[in-house]
Amino acid sequence: MRIPFVAGNWKMHGSKAMIQDHLGQFTQQAEALNNVNIAVCPPSLYVSAVQSQLTSSSVKVGVQNVCDQAGFGAYTGEVSVDMLVDMGVPYAIVGHSERRAFYCETDRQVADKVAIVLDKNLTPILCIGETLEERESDQTEHVVKTQLIAVIEKVGIAAFANIVIAYEPIWAIGTGKTASPEQAQAVHAFIRNLLAQHDTAVAQQVVIQYGGSVKPDNAAALFAQPDIDGGLIGGASLDPMDFLAICKAASQSCLK
Numbered sequence: 001m002r003i004p005f006v007a008g009n010w011k012m013h014g015s016k017a018m019i020q021d022h023l024g025q026f027t028q029q030a031e032a033l034n035n036v037n038i039a040v041c042p043p044s045l046y047v048s049a050v051q052s053q054l055t056s057s058s059v060k061v062g063v064q065n066v067c068d069q070a071g072f073g074a075y076t077g078e079v080s081v082d083m084l085v086d087m088g089v090p091y092a093i094v095g096h097s098e099r100r101a102f103y104c105e106t107d108r109q110v111a112d113k114v115a116i117v118l119d120k121n122l123t124p125i126l127c128i129g130e131t132l133e134e135r136e137s138d139q140t141e142h143v144v145k146t147q148l149i150a151v152i153e154k155v156g157i158a159a160f161a162n163i164v165i166a167y168e169p170i171w172a173i174g175t176g177k178t179a180s181p182e183q184a185q186a187v188h189a190f191i192r193n194l195l196a197q198h199d200t201a202v203a204q205q206v207v208i209q210y211g212g213s214v215k216p217d218n219a220a221a222l223f224a225q226p227d228i229d230g231g232l233i234g235g236a237s238l239d240p241m242d243f244l245a246i247c248k249a250a251s252q253s254c255l256k
């Protein structure tokens with residue numbers, strides 16, 4: 001049985017004041033929700049401040065990126081997975097399309113990062129998805145397959161029991177132009193079937209989030225789809241009440 005998982009990706013947003021205000025409003029009410037796992041992923045600099053607000057809360061914290069080198073060393077500006085362990089951070093977003101596009105992260109680097117995160121028993125949120133151009137030229141399945149195969153070849157199919165996948169069509173990110181529930185479901189089913197070709201039990205177990213302009217008014221329809229297990233939320237996660245409404249929609253979607 002899969003429990004839906006909603007993660008808020010704050011991207012390069014946040015401040016001490018926002019954290020206090022946002023999580024002050026959000027956490028208490030989020031505690032009342034059943035059948036949903038929740039995380040917030042602030043910029044790394046604010047992890048401690050978020051953790052202080054989440055003491056004794058079931059809401060977890062994650063980071064938005066991690067170094068493709070484990071341990072410690074001369075990697076200016078990077079955060080290592082060992083630091084996540086040290087700080088008690090269980091989740092790391094890996095391969096977000098903005099990292100792939102703006103910082104030239106390759107499928108291979110993304111696969112390396114997934115392996116490094118798994119190696120420390122943390123959970124990677126692996127982002128995959130196609131551009132508008134790729135969708136319009138019928139390349140969606142080819143693109144997500146290539147992105148997934150790179151990770152399967154690196155970590156093996158069994159490891160997917162400990163990976164969260166976030167399908168994020170790039171054309172729907174921050175555009176207000178969400179994929180329809182049917183469009184999203186079709187790709188989620190494709191992803192699950194692809195995994196099932198390697199291992200049916202793992203495929204049934206893996207949580208596949210949808211990301212791309214999820215809002216309170218479209219969340220329920222998306223999460224009701226049989227292969228959509230919650231969401232990776234950008235813009236709407238910055239508003240505590242919108243984020244709460246989305247988490248509520250996930251908690252009310254059927255367990256799958």
Ligand SMILES: O=C[C@H](O)COP(=O)(O)O
Pocket residue numbers: 009096168172173174175176211212213214232233234235236
């Ligand atoms: O990581 C989150 C996604 O990029 C979605 O962002 P968005 O909800 O602002 O479209």
